[in-house]
Amino acid sequence: MSTSKSKKTKSPAAAATETFVVERVQTGFRMEKRMLKVLKALAEYHDLALGDLVEGIVLHAFEGKSAFGAQSLERIADLKRIYGLELGAEAAHRLTEA
Template sequence: METIERVQTGVRLEKRLLKVLKGLAELKDISLGDLLEGMALHAFEGKCPFGPETIAQIDQLKQVYGLTLSAESSHRLTERE
């Protein structure tokens, strides 16, 4: 175990994406912060943070919350005024 220091941050996320992330954190019984930390650390090493079962759960959550965005979308997002 490593001892770390966490800080509170004000991050803005797309509404449906946040719902999927919160739903996934709930399914995994972890906090949203822990989920995001794990995803970022895996991404920094070029690794996928999720196995096939979790990806299937994510796909279901995306359908429930109407999330149609993809990785390609990330460079083309504009915020509604």
């Protein structure tokens, strides 16, 4: 006779509040100036540290998902317009220094 253990599934609310312990390191990298301004403003809009915002974007990208909903995408479009960022995905990996 075999016994099976049922797995408890977490509710979406419980999963959203789960935390993960990580080790963070200080890093420095160069980025297009207006892009950084947009990211900083977006982090402030969401009340996040810039590093937390970037981590979220990367984790979503690694799974082929968008990190932003419709409202955030509208805000990003506004911020890009405010800071004069006209670059889109087509410019990825094709930027050169002025």
